Amino acid sequence: MQALLVIVLVSGILVIAMKYANVNVKQTRDIYLKESAELFMNSAVELSLLAISGYDRNSTNSCLDEVSITSPDQRFLADVNITKYYLLKGSADCARCGSLCEPIDTKESQGMVMLRVVVETNATHPKNRGKKIKLTRRTLQRP
Numbered sequence: 001m002q003a004l005l006v007i008v009l010v011s012g013i014l015v016i017a018m019k020y021a022n023v024n025v026k027q028t029r030d031i032y033l034k035e036s037a038e039l040f041m042n043s044a045v046e047l048s049l050l051a052i053s054g055y056d057r058n059s060t061n062s063c064l065d066e067v068s069i070t071s072p073d074q075r076f077l078a079d080v081n082i083t084k085y086y087l088l089k090g091s092a093d094c095a096r097c098g099s100l101c102e103p104i105d106t107k108e109s110q111g112m113v114m115l116r117v118v119v120e121t122n123a124t125h126p127k128n129r130g131k132k133i134k135l136t137r138r139t140l141q142r143p
Contacts (some may be wrong), residue, residue, distance in 0.1 A: 017056055020070070028141065029129075029131075033121070033128070033131055033133055034135075035123065035128045036075070037119050037133050037135050038119075038135060039075055039127055040071050040075075040076045040078065040119055040130075041078065041117055041119045041135055041137060043069075044067075044069045044078035044117055045064065045080070045117055045137075045139060047067070047069055048067040048069070048080040048082070048115060048117075049113075049143045050128075050143075051064060051067050052064055052067075052082065052113060052143040053143045057093060057096045057097075059126055060100070061096055062096055062097070063082070063085055063093075063096060063097035063098075063100050063101075064080065064082060065081065065082050065100060066079070066080065066081050067079075067080040067082075068080075070122075071111065071122075074122055074124075074125055075121065075122055075125045075127060075128060075131060076119055076120070076121060076122060077119070077120050077121075077122055078116075078117060078120075079117075079118045080115055080116070080117050081115070081116045081117075081118075082100065082113055082114070082115055083100070083114045083115070083116055084100060084101075084102045084113065084114040085097045085100050085101050085102065085111075085112075085113055086102050086104050086109050086110070086111070086112040086113070086114075087101050087102070087103065087104065087110060087111065088103070088104060088105075088107065088110050089103035090103070091103060094126060102114075111142055111143060112140055112141070112142050113140070113141055113142075113143060114138065114139075114140050115129060115137075115138070115139050115140075115141060116136070116137075116138050117135075117136070117137045117138075117139065118134065118135070118136050119133075119134070119135045119136075120132070120133065120134045120135075121133045121134075
């Protein structure tokens with residue numbers, strides 16, 4: 001009778017330990033997914049700055065207003081909206097950008113851009129396992 005009681009007690013303790021281990025695994029997976037999304041967001045900002053630098057405003061007679069980026073493993077999607085270009089008042093570039101241009105007077109701020117970056121998990125990717133993460137960042141950068 002005592003042996004049976006000890007076995008039931010030990011098995012109860014093991015069940016509780018397994019539940020806590022399962023919660024810990026889920027928490028670690030969620031943290032890893034969020035940190036991966038944040039790192040991808042940083043890369044998306046850098047890639048969008050590269051796209052802005054390489055964009056030919058003269059041939060298109062406009063400014064780049066949006067960049068869409070997918071991570072190499074297809075886990076994350078980033079939409080980068082360029083909300084403002086800070087360009088010198090009266091410059092040809094400011095005229096090309098139209099409503100995206102915020103005219104400024106100081107040469108030190110010439111070329112700055114305001115970005116709104118939204119990173120989401122790709123719902124169709126099997127590794128995301130139904131986890132949805134959406135991160136948003138607004139940042140002022142110089143391409």
